Amino acid sequence: xxxxxxxxxxxxxxxxxxxxxxxxxxxxxxxxxxxxxxxxxxxxxxxxxxxxxxxxxxxxxxxxxxxxxxxxxxxxxxxxxxxxxxxxxxxxxxxxxxxxxxxxxxxxxxxxxxxxxxxxxxxxxxxxxxxxxxxxxxxxxxxxxxxxxxxxxxxxxxxxxxxxxxxxxxxxxxxxxxxxxxxxxxxxxxxxxxxxxxxxxxxxxxxxxxxxxxxxxxxxxxxxxxxxxxxxxxxxxxxxxxxxxxxxxxxxxxxxxxxxxxxxxxxxxxxxxxxxxxxxxxxxxxxxxxxxxxxxxxxxxxxxxxxxxxxxxxxxxxxxxxxxxxxxxxxxxxxxxxxxxxxxxxxxxxxxxxxxxxxxxxxxxxxxxxxxxxxxxxxxxxxxxxxxxxxxxxxxxxxxxxxxxxxxxxxxxxxxxxxxxx
Amino acid sequence: xxxxxxxxxxxxxxxxxxxxxxxxxxxxxxxxxxxxxxxxxxxxxxxxxxxxxxxxxxxxxxxxxxxxxxxxxxxxxxxxxxxxxxxxxxxxxxxxxxxxxxxxxxxxxxxxxxxxxxxxxxxxxxxxxxxxxxxxxxxxxxxxxxxxxxxxxxxxxxxxxxxxxxxxxxxxxxxxxxxxxxxxxxxxxxxxxxxxxxxxxxxxxxxxxxxxxxxxxxxxxxxxxxxxxxxxxxxxxxxxxxxxxxxxxxxxxxxxxxxxxxxxxxxxxxxxxxxxxxxxxxx
Numbered sequence: 221x222x223x224x225x226x227x228x229x230x231x232x233x234x235x236x237x238x239x240x241x242x243x244x245x246x247x248x249x250x251x252x253x254x255x256x257x258x259x260x261x262x263x264x265x266x267x268x269x270x271x272x273x274x275x276x277x278x279x280x281x282x283x284x285x286x287x288x289x290x291x292x293x294x295x296x297x298x299x300x301x302x303x304x305x306x307x308x309x310x311x312x313x314x315x316x317x318x319x320x321x322x323x324x325x326x327x328x329x330x331x332x333x334x335x336x337x338x339x340x341x342x343x344x345x346x347x348x349x350x351x352x353x354x355x356x357x358x359x360x361x362x363x364x365x366x367x368x369x370x371x372x373x374x375x376x377x378x379x380x381x382x383x384x385x386x387x388x389x390x391x392x393x394x395x396x397x398x399x400x401x402x403x404x405x406x407x408x409x410x411x412x413x414x415x416x417x418x419x420x421x422x423x424x425x426x427x428x429x430x431x432x433x434x435x436x437x438x439x440x441x442x443x444x445x446x447x448x449x450x451x452x453x454x455x456x457x458x459x460x461x462x463x464x465x466x467x468x469x470x471x472x473x474x475x476x477x478x479x480x481x482x483x484x485x486x487x488x489x490x491x492x493x494x495x496x497x498x499x500x501x502x503x504x505x506x507x508x509x510x511x512x513x514x515x516x517x518x519x520x521x522x523x524x525x526x527x528x529x530x531x532x533x534x535x536x537x538x539x540x541x542x543x544x545x546x547x548x549x550x551x552x553x554x555x556x557x558x559x560x561x562x563x564x565x566x567x568x569x570x571x572x573x574x575x576x577x578x579x580x581x582x583x584x585x586x587x588x589x590x591x592x593x594x595x596x597x598x599x600x601x602x603x604x605x606x607x608x609x610x611x612x613x614x615x616x617x618x619x620x621x622x623x624x625x626x627x628x629x630x631x632x633x634x635x636x637x638x639x640x641x642x
Numbered sequence: 643x644x645x646x647x648x649x650x651x652x653x654x655x656x657x658x659x660x661x662x663x664x665x666x667x668x669x670x671x672x673x674x675x676x677x678x679x680x681x682x683x684x685x686x687x688x689x690x691x692x693x694x695x696x697x698x699x700x701x702x703x704x705x706x707x708x709x710x711x712x713x714x715x716x717x718x719x720x721x722x723x724x725x726x727x728x729x730x731x732x733x734x735x736x737x738x739x740x741x742x743x744x745x746x747x748x749x750x751x752x753x754x755x756x757x758x759x760x761x762x763x764x765x766x767x768x769x770x771x772x773x774x775x776x777x778x779x780x781x782x783x784x785x786x787x788x789x790x791x792x793x794x795x796x797x798x799x800x801x802x803x804x805x806x807x808x809x810x811x812x813x814x815x816x817x818x819x820x821x822x823x824x825x826x827x828x829x830x831x832x833x834x835x836x837x838x839x840x841x842x843x844x845x846x847x848x849x850x851x852x853x854x855x856x857x858x859x860x861x862x863x864x865x866x867x868x869x870x871x872x873x874x875x876x877x878x879x880x881x882x883x884x885x886x887x888x889x890x891x892x893x894x895x896x897x898x899x900x901x902x903x904x905x906x907x908x909x910x911x912x913x914x915x916x917x918x919x920x921x922x923x924x925x
Contacts, residue, residue, distance in 0.1 A: 234824070250748060251748075251751070251752060253748070254745040254748035254751045255739045255751075255752065256745070257742060257744050257745025257748075258741075258742045258745035258751075258757060258761075260738050260741060261738040261739060261741065261742035261801060261805075262742075262757075262760075262762060263759075264801075265727055265798055265801065268776075268794045268795060268797065268798040269763075269764050269772065269775075269798040270760075271779055272772070272775030272776045272778065272780070273767070273771070273772070273775045273876070274781035275779040275782070276771070276775040276779075304884075326725050352866075367859050397915055442660065442663055442664050442667065443667050443668065443671075443765055446660075446661075446664045451890065458668065460906070461668050462671060463906055464672065464675065464902065464903065464906060465671050465672065465675060465824070467855065467902040467906050468675055468902045469858075469876065469898045469902065470859055470876075471861060471876050471879045471880060471883075471895070472675070472678070472895040472898050473674060473882075475673060475879065475883065475892065475895050476674035476675060478687045478689065478883065478887075479892070480674060480677060484688070484689070484690055485689060485690050486677060486681075486690050486691060489690050518670065518671070518674060521670075522671075543846065550656075565643055575766060578768065579769065579770055580768075581768075581769060582772045582861055582862060584878060585884075586884070596770040598766065599770050599771075599774060600770060600774075600866075603774055603866070609778065610792060611862055613774070613778070616771045616774050618769065618777075619770075620768070620771050623766065623767065623768055624766075627759075627766045
């Protein structure tokens with residue numbers, strides 16, 4: 221009995237495999253090949269870039285130094301209820317004395333004390349002092365012995381702190397990064413007024429980034445328009461003036477601004493020479509926000525001009541001519557016809573400049589002084605000077621969150637595939 | 643944008659005002675870079691023009707800061723380190739980035755856009771965050787304060803530029819050329835080196851230049867991942883500006899401006915070649 225197979229199933233390749241199967245195989249093969257080509261870079265970036273970022277995320281919550289140093293105490297402190305006004309039982313004091321002795325001998329007490337000091341300023345010296353003297357405690361009652369070393373051991377706040385931070389992870393770095401802390405009762409509360417610095421700093425960073433972005437847009441738009449409308453020969457020549465700063469070392473440009481802006485610098489000398497300011501009244505343009513804004517606007521301006529230019533290049537000049545011949549005056553024609561056509565470029569350039577500005581470190585560090593520093597400078601400071609790596613990591617993660625949200629927005633508006641360089 | 647003959651007086655005024663504004667902005671862009679060129683020939687250890695310089699007195703000018711740069715052992719070490727690190731990381735990021743771009747531009751690449759977003763991210767993540775993360779992680783695995791650590795870090799920062807430029811070149815790439823090569827008996831390797839590479843070479847080279855300048859100009863990651871042993875030119879400039887400010891930095895800066903002029907010229911020539919190859923009119 222002969223059956224007639226559907227035409228597609230009947231078609232086979234030379235070696236007898238159905239065409240459908242063969243095509244699927246070929247597709248799978250080329251997909252595998254494409255993946256294989258990308259794989260080396262993916263693996264490389266995972267090790268050199270992604271894992272470091274994840275490590276930073278982890279450092280923002282990591283707390284192993286406390287349970288590792290106070291092994292005995294963290295094991296038994298769960299028996300005590302931190303909500304009562306009573307002090308912990310003798311067994312916990314005994315465990316603490318044991319931990320203090322061991323940690324002092326192995327010299328690991330210092331880092332644990334510093335870690336707990338971030339949460340409760342002042343406990344560092346208490347731990348150091350008690351560690352030194354704990355060796356003399358031979359036998360119980362341990363509670364009285366510790367109280368004799370320092371009365372602070374009779375305050376529930378210290379035991380609440382140990383109870384709360386006995387785990388391997390902590391939320392206190394992230395709380396500190398948004399100006400919050402645990403209060404005496406262990407509830408989350410705002411930091412006292414004089415210690416609230418990070419939210420204000422984030423605010424300043426965002427504000428300065430907005431100012432720089434707006435300045436870049438105001439300066440970049442006319443230049444991009446000129447470049448897009450001039451004949452190609454002239455605009456290519458002028459383009460060099462945009463590309464040369466773009467390609468010049470960041471430190472070279474920052475150095476130039478130092479030479480220009482400092483009190484004994486070129487601009488002040490010029491102003492004194494012309495007689496606008498007196499020799500004693502030289503302007504302070506560096507080591508403040510003015511320095512940061514001027515230098516960063518200069519450095520980031522090419523990142524605004526280039527995307528604007530590439531969008532403006534695609535707008536046919538006939539649009540404006542049509543608007544004019546339909547009776548619009550130049551201003552109306554610009555606002556109603558030209559400007560809406562450049563919105564994509566404005567969005568792309570602004571987000572790019574904003575993303576770059578918000579994470580800037582070098583230029584503010586050199587010309588920003590006290591009032592012109594950004595969140596990055598504090599992160600760097602916590603890593604290399606105060607050594608509070610947990611707080612640095614938590615601040616970094618918050619900054620990263622802002623930038624990734626903007627990156628996502630950029631991807632939605634412009635598309636990463638459309639990113640162009642040079 | 644020539645001024646039309648029928649322009650009204652108001653339009654004429656605006657036309658010249660607009661040109662004036664643009665000229666001022668161009669001056670703002672380029673002025674600071676050129677200010678340091680004459681300053682680097684200052685005979686005095688100042689960061690500004692001395693009266694002798696302004697009156698064009700030859701005594702006001704000297705090459706002492708260039709001499710200083712040339713003879714100082716620390717600057718020499720910085721130049722050597724910069725070149726070693728930049729060349730090694732460029733080779734690494736260019737080879738990995740080009741392969742990845744070839745894979746990404748295949749039509750049936752799975753998860754294309756999310757993969758692209760991940761590969762571009764080293765360019766987007768603020769340098770201070772990359773630097774902090776690398777410092778934490780590289781200390782764990784013993785790569786901190788080594789040349790290798792800095793090279794790997796810089797290579798990671800440079801790959802997005804290579805991926806972007808090579809992918810852009812591949813957009814205009816005629817895939818039938820590959821089939822034609824296969825048809826004429828070339829195997830995959832021959833096709834790659836004889837057909838694909840020559841065509842995408844301009845993109846690869848400009849990507850490599852971007853990667854090179856990224857590493858050569860990078861300071862935040864070196865400051866954290868590296869130590870004095872790995873001091874590069876930007877490292878030395880940064881600490882120089884912070885500690886004792888000397889016009890030697892201006893001399894170095896002038897040399898770096900010359901380097902960027904050379905790079906810019908190379909890129910422009912490459913762009914023209916690429917457009918010619920793809921049959922577009924030279925810009």
